[in-house]
Amino acid sequence: MPAAERCLWCGGPLLNGCTIPEMMFADDSLCGVCRSQLTPIFHQVKLGELSVRGLVVYDEAFMKMLVQYKECMDEALQNVFLLPWRDKLRRRYRHFTLVPMPSSRAKREKRGFDTIPQLFSGLRLPIVELLEKTEDYVQQGSASQRQQAATHIRLIPGVPIPDGKLLLIDDVLTTGSTLNAAHALLPAADQALVLAVNQRFLSPPFAPFRKLRCRKSAE
Amino acid sequence: MRCPRCGNEDPSWFYLGSKGWYCRRCVGFSRRLTCEAKEPVVPELSEPLDPQLRLDYPLTPNQKQISDQLCELSETHDVLVDAVCGAGKTEIVMDCLRRRLQRGQRAAVAVARRQVVLELARRLADAFPNLSVIPVCQGYTKKTEADLIVCTTHQLYRYPHRFDLLILDEPDAFPYKGDPVLHGIARTSCRGQIVYTTATPDAELQERVRAGTLRQLKLNRRPHGHDLTVPRVRIGPQFLLILRLYRWLKGKQKADKQALIFVPTIRGCHRLKVLFSLEFSCGELTSQSPDQDETLRKLRANKLQFCFATTVLERGVTIAGVDVCVMDADHGVFDEASLTQMIGRVGRSFACPDGDGLFLCRRRSEQVERCVRRLEEANASG
Numbered sequence: 001m002p003a004a005e006r007c008l009w010c011g012g013p014l015l016n017g018c019t020i021p022e023m024m025f026a027d028d029s030l031c032g033v034c035r036s037q038l039t040p041i042f043h044q045v046k047l048g049e050l051s052v053r054g055l056v057v058y059d060e061a062f063m064k065m066l067v068q069y070k071e072c073m074d075e076a077l078q079n080v081f082l083l084p085w086r087d088k089l090r091r092r093y094r095h096f097t098l099v100p101m102p103s104s105r106a107k108r109e110k111r112g113f114d115t116i117p118q119l120f121s122g123l124r125l126p127i128v129e130l131l132e133k134t135e136d137y138v139q140q141g142s143a144s145q146r147q148q149a150a151t152h153i154r155l156i157p158g159v160p161i162p163d164g165k166l167l168l169i170d171d172v173l174t175t176g177s178t179l180n181a182a183h184a185l186l187p188a189a190d191q192a193l194v195l196a197v198n199q200r201f202l203s204p205p206f207a208p209f210r211k212l213r214c215r216k217s218a219e
Numbered sequence: 220m221r222c223p224r225c226g227n228e229d230p231s232w233f234y235l236g237s238k239g240w241y242c243r244r245c246v247g248f249s250r251r252l253t254c255e256a257k258e259p260v261v262p263e264l265s266e267p268l269d270p271q272l273r274l275d276y277p278l279t280p281n282q283k284q285i286s287d288q289l290c291e292l293s294e295t296h297d298v299l300v301d302a303v304c305g306a307g308k309t310e311i312v313m314d315c316l317r318r319r320l321q322r323g324q325r326a327a328v329a330v331a332r333r334q335v336v337l338e339l340a341r342r343l344a345d346a347f348p349n350l351s352v353i354p355v356c357q358g359y360t361k362k363t364e365a366d367l368i369v370c371t372t373h374q375l376y377r378y379p380h381r382f383d384l385l386i387l388d389e390p391d392a393f394p395y396k397g398d399p400v401l402h403g404i405a406r407t408s409c410r411g412q413i414v415y416t417t418a419t420p421d422a423e424l425q426e427r428v429r430a431g432t433l434r435q436l437k438l439n440r441r442p443h444g445h446d447l448t449v450p451r452v453r454i455g456p457q458f459l460l461i462l463r464l465y466r467w468l469k470g471k472q473k474a475d476k477q478a479l480i481f482v483p484t485i486r487g488c489h490r491l492k493v494l495f496s497l498e499f500s501c502g503e504l505t506s507q508s509p510d511q512d513e514t515l516r517k518l519r520a521n522k523l524q525f526c527f528a529t530t531v532l533e534r535g536v537t538i539a540g541v542d543v544c545v546m547d548a549d550h551g552v553f554d555e556a557s558l559t560q561m562i563g564r565v566g567r568s569f570a571c572p573d574g575d576g577l578f579l580c581r582r583r584s585e586q587v588e589r590c591v592r593r594l595e596e597a598n599a600s601g
Contacts, residue, residue: 002231011232011244073250075236076243112238 007031037061045201047176050183054197073111078118081195096167098127132156153181168192224251225403245400248376267323279442286311300416302438304563308416324383327368331395335535340369372401375408383411391421419556439597443572446598448565450576460579478542480527483550492527504528533560540571549584558590
């Protein structure tokens with residue numbers, strides 16, 4: 001099978017599980033089955049003054065793909081996440097300059113690429129690196145430990161802040177501490193774009209008897 | 220271009236990243252650039268060991284004969300040990316392992332399933348009391364070096380060009396079966412010969428035997444000399460099958476016998492466990508069970524009478540005196556090999572050489588019939 005006809009995630013034919021309109025018009029690098037594993041959201045999260053736009057839910061399927069991209073260093077996946085929304089987002093943020101959240105220098109050197117800017121490179125918008133990690137701080141898994149990350153970010157000295165609107169970009173909104181810290185350093189940036197949003201920021205799915213249950217538990 | 224890890228040569232799987240070309244077929248084990256220096260292929264001998272082999276019972280003449288043939292053949296060829304379930308495949312390969320380790324060569328045992336790795340490591344540690352034998356699998360990766368390594372086929376990526384003898388147990392089991400990445404990694408990890416041990420060789424192994432690239436040794440008799448259990452097949456609608464299962468379990472409860480009930484799906488397994496927990500003391504073992512090791516320990520210690528399981532428990536597990544029922548044996552998940560393996564859990568110990576097997580089906584199934592035929596043939600030829 002030629003590489004162009006292979007799904008970048010499962011390795012099967014790209015047309016697997018695609019609808020007829022998708023077959024004809026969509027230009028995706030995941031097959032329909034793998035794409036359907038990601039749960040799209042149309043959600044705006046408010047973190048104080050910062051409004052964050054997320055694209056998919058941070059669930060197991062997304063996490064596996066992100067781990068393969070970041071930890072297994074599979075660069076081929078860099079455009080997979082943004083692809084269905086690429087044109088829409090490019091139009092929406094056409095006047096913005098993207099400011100990526102920083103990653104550790106050691107990891108960047110090991111990988112040979114910078115994960116966050118490459119994830120958003122498909123938007124073809126200007127990307128300016130304004131932030132850096134103060135030391136090679138190892139990001140931790142648990143939410144409470146991740147909150148410490150905020151104290152390890154600073155503005156890169158000597159880099160001028162561009163005029164115009166700034167858009168903070170990151171891969172996952174886990175606790176919001178990194179984005180909040182970046183917003184504190186760059187008050188002009190009041191919008192952020194992330195690929196995935198943790199379930200805790202999302203309202204629970206519709207349940208017909210939710211109100212009733214809430215009332216009962218309140219009693 | 221060739222992947223140094225999985226041996227892939229299909230150009231459509233390669234991708235040019237910032238640091239160079241890498242293989243995407245095995246990138247789940249982390250990126251490996253094709254330009255990275257290959258490991259030395261020249262064998263490096265470790266210190267010769269003096270392994271003392273201690274078996275619970277002496278090998279039968281049949282086992283001894285196969286074991287000697289294996290030691291001889293495996294010096295020069297890949298070998299398939301095709302022995303029925305419970306024939307003592309692990310015991311047969313032990314002498315071969317001992318001889319290799321004695322010469323300072325490196326050897327390992329690889330299995331597709333994690334549960335089987337833990338059980339095999341325990342048995343091998345008992346058999347070689349003066350060697351360090353470690354399991355390397357999910358949850359057991361802190362220590363990866365020892366005299367004898369027992370690992371999952373996934374973990375072989377840690378040992379490129381390392382082993383002079385690789386015992387590959389159950390090569391027809393998921394996920395090893397049909398996975399070119401795992402096949403490639405196993406081949407890369409072994410610089411000597413591979414010994415495949417299974418009761419149900421798949422088409423690929425049989426093809427290699429026919430082509431002459433793999434030597435076959437057959438053993439159709441268990442060490443205690445009793446026949447293999449041939450299951451009774453019962454066909455009927457679902458509710459009758461559940462009733463029949465209830466009666467069967469009631470009988471086992473009266474006779475105070477343990478039983479394994481195999482179910483094709485995790486969901487079905489959970490439902491049946493909940494249903495039968497109303498009457499019996501039941502456990503559940505699937506790939507998603509959080510307490511897999513604990514359930515298996517209880518089962519072995521006879522603290523749990525009945526256990527509902529998916530195919531996760533179909534191989535490599537020995538529970539003395541257990542009877543087996545396969546629910547929905549005609550389900551697409553079960554093939555001839557997995558049915559043979561499941562019924563092979565019965566009558567493995569000297570204390571209980573016979574047992575009871577029951578296949579409950581909703582319709583006639585070719586796989587079930589082939590399994591029954593295979594067992595009858597093995598009994599006739601053994």
